[in-house]
Amino acid sequence: MLRLPLSVLSRDGRLLFATRMARMFAYGFLSVILVLYLVALGLDGLHIGLLLTLTLIGDAAISLWLTTHADAVGRRRVLRIGAALMAAAGVVFTLSGNFWVLLVAATIGVISVSGGEVGPFMAVEQASLSHILPNHERTRIFGWYSLAGSFAAATGSLAAGLLVGGLRAAGASTLMSDRAVILGYAFVGLVLVVGFGLLSPSIELAVADRSTIAGRLGLHRSRGNVLRLSGLFSLDSFGGALVTQSLVAYWFTLRYGAQPALLGVLFFVANVLAGLSSLVAARLAARIGLIRTMVFTHMPGNILLIALPLMPNLPLAALVLFARFSLNSMDVPARQSYVVAVVDPNERSAAAGVTGIARTLSAAPAPLIATPLIGMADLASLPFFIGGGLKLSYDVLLYFLFRAARPPEELPDDRRSAAR
Numbered sequence: 001m002l003r004l005p006l007s008v009l010s011r012d013g014r015l016l017f018a019t020r021m022a023r024m025f026a027y028g029f030l031s032v033i034l035v036l037y038l039v040a041l042g043l044d045g046l047h048i049g050l051l052l053t054l055t056l057i058g059d060a061a062i063s064l065w066l067t068t069h070a071d072a073v074g075r076r077r078v079l080r081i082g083a084a085l086m087a088a089a090g091v092v093f094t095l096s097g098n099f100w101v102l103l104v105a106a107t108i109g110v111i112s113v114s115g116g117e118v119g120p121f122m123a124v125e126q127a128s129l130s131h132i133l134p135n136h137e138r139t140r141i142f143g144w145y146s147l148a149g150s151f152a153a154a155t156g157s158l159a160a161g162l163l164v165g166g167l168r169a170a171g172a173s174t175l176m177s178d179r180a181v182i183l184g185y186a187f188v189g190l191v192l193v194v195g196f197g198l199l200s201p202s203i204e205l206a207v208a209d210r211s212t213i214a215g216r217l218g219l220h221r222s223r224g225n226v227l228r229l230s231g232l233f234s235l236d237s238f239g240g241a242l243v244t245q246s247l248v249a250y251w252f253t254l255r256y257g258a259q260p261a262l263l264g265v266l267f268f269v270a271n272v273l274a275g276l277s278s279l280v281a282a283r284l285a286a287r288i289g290l291i292r293t294m295v296f297t298h299m300p301g302n303i304l305l306i307a308l309p310l311m312p313n314l315p316l317a318a319l320v321l322f323a324r325f326s327l328n329s330m331d332v333p334a335r336q337s338y339v340v341a342v343v344d345p346n347e348r349s350a351a352a353g354v355t356g357i358a359r360t361l362s363a364a365p366a367p368l369i370a371t372p373l374i375g376m377a378d379l380a381s382l383p384f385f386i387g388g389g390l391k392l393s394y395d396v397l398l399y400f401l402f403r404a405a406r407p408p409e410e411l412p413d414d415r416r417s418a419a420r
Contacts, residue, residue, distance in 0.1 A: 008137050012203050016125050019079075019195045020145060021152040023121060026086075026188035028156030028271060029181055031115030031245045032263050033164060035371075036253070037178040041097045045372040051103055052367035056241075058107030059118050060360040066120035067353020071346055075124045076199045082119045083192035086110040090186025094179055110189075113367065115153055115245035115267070118360065122336075123352035128203035130340045130348055135409050138341065139290065142333040143282030150275025150329065154268040157245075161264015168260075205346060219350050222343035225405065226351045229339065232398050233355050234362035239390030241363030242370045242383040243305065248321070251374050256314040270321055274329035281330040289410050290338040294331040295399045299392060301328025306388035309381035341407030 009017070038048045062085065070078040089109025096102060105111075110119040126142070133141055160181050167177035219226055243251075245267060252258040252266070277297075285293040304324035311317040336352070343351040370383040 008133065008141060010132055010202065012199055013129060013132060013141075015195065015199055016129060016203075017145065017148050019121075019192055020125060021148050022188055022191055022195065023086075024117075024149040024152035025156040025159075026185045027112035027115050027117070028153030028267070029160045029188075030112055030156075030185045031153075032157050032160040032249055032260060032267060033178045033181050034111075034113060035246045035250045036260070037175075037182065040175045040178055043099060045375045046368075047099055049368035049371035051099070051106055052113045052246075052371070053364045054103060055106035055111050055113050056118075056360050056364035056367075059110060060357045060364065062108070062110075063118070063120045063123075063360065064353065064357040067123045067357065068350045070120065070124045070349040070353070071127070071205050075128050075203055075349065076196060076201075078120050078124055079196040079199070080193055082110060082121055082124075083189050083196055085189075086119065087186050087189025087193065090182055090189055094182045094186060113244060113246055115157070115271075117149075117356070120353065123356050124349050126336055126340055126352050127348035128199075131203055131205070131345070135341070135407075138409075139285050139333060139337040140282045142337045143278040146278035146281075146329070146333045146336070147275040150271045150278065154271030154275065157271060158264045158268035161261045161268075165259070165261035165264075219347050219354065220344070222347050222351060225342060226339075226347075226354055228401065230355050230358035232394055232401070233335075234358045235397070236391050236394035237359035238362040238366055239302075239387040239394070241366030242387035242390075244363075244367065247367065247370055247374055247383070250371075251309075251380060252314075252317070254374065254377075255309075255380065256317065258314065266318055266321065270325040273322055274325040277326050277330045278333050281333050284330070285334050285337070290334045290341070290407060291399065291403050291405075293334040294338070295395045297327055297330035299395045301325075301330075302388045302391040302395070304328070305391070306385055309384045338407060341409070342405060 035048060035052075038051065043051070063082075066078045066081060086109065089105050089111045092105035092109070093102060093111070096105075112118045126145075129141060129145065130138055163180060163184075164177045167180060168174065172180075249258075249263045249267065252263060258266070281293055281297060284297070288296070301324045304320055304327065308317060308320045308324065311320055339351055339355050340348045366383075366387075373379045373382050
């Protein structure tokens with residue numbers, strides 16, 4: 001269980017892991033300095049919040065179309081389009097400091113404002129992995145998929161902190177050193193365009209299966225469950241978006257005077273811990289089921305989120321941050337595996353896409369609310385309290401609404417055969 005089972009992964013599976021790692025490195029790389037970069041450009045809290053919010057809305061709109069059409073028009077094609085949009089957004093952010101230009105680029109392009117997944121990538125990659133994996137290996141491989149992404153994001157955060165710190169020590173201005181990170185983000189987008197082009201037709205649905213795709217949003221039999229899950233995931237996502245990684249980094253800067261190099265180290269450790277917990281989640285899911293794993297590991301992390309702003313000094317805040325990351329991401333591979341398990345094969349890209357877009361859209365207003373609050377000393381703790389409370393409500397609702405809806409690998413043998 002502690003060694004990646006490479007024998008299970010085909011060449012396409014390994015490529016999908018590689019593209020996931022490259023992309024998450026770029027997201028982690030960007031997240032440490034994005035808000036600080038926008039501040040250096042001269043934007044105030046209201047404009048930054050508006051930019052982050054519209055970035056999420058634009059990403060959601062484009063990703064919704066791409067993911068709900070991916071199974072029909074081709075998964076490889078959709079992945080390449082997403083990578084091109086990522087590179088284009090990074091180039092514009094590198095070259096321009098004009099708010100309106102940045103707004104257009106962020107709305108149309110793919111920019112991660114949280115350090116987490118955005119765009120059509122994860123939904124299509126997971127549908128592709130599920131297409132080439134046996135059911136009993138899915139959650140385990142998704143755990144490794146999550147771990148690979150967390151390690152890459154952690155490395156990206158560390159690299160950004162070291163790069164910015166090194167450039168500033170060499171005499172570069174704050175703006176120019178931050179801009180080097182944005183340029184690196186654009187470069188990774190170009191690398192992904194090439195990487196996705198190397199995937200084979202094996203990840204695509206057969207022509208006969210494509211012809212059965214019907215219904216709104218690419219969903220048919222599973223539409224009700226997917227929409228209910230989307231509503232619950234929206235609640236969780238809005239709560240989490242009040243305290244994204246970029247905003248927490250900003251809060252550490254304002255509250256404790258943390259510098260970019262230290263922020264890079266903090267989020268490197270935090271993301272490594274989150275990644276390692278993914279493997280524990282996969283083992284736990286095999287014992288108690290996916291829904292219980294999602295809920296019972298998520299709740300303690302949300303309690304720690306509420307406790308974070310109550311810490312009196314930086315070392316204690318860092319410890320709480322590490323503890324939260326160690327627990328709060330354990331639900332991720334279980335959630336991802338559950339979504340693609342309880343729908344038909346030709347609904348997988350759409351189901352992962354719709355639930356992912358619901359998370360993105362619901363997160364969109366949160367930075368507009370949270371950014372000004374974090375900038376006010378008397379109100380800076382509110383996003384943590386509200387976000388943690390909403391996420392706890394999600395845990396309770398998810399458990400009571402979906403504890404009886406089990407994926408195929410958790411069904412008794414007779415029911416499993418009938419489900420097929």
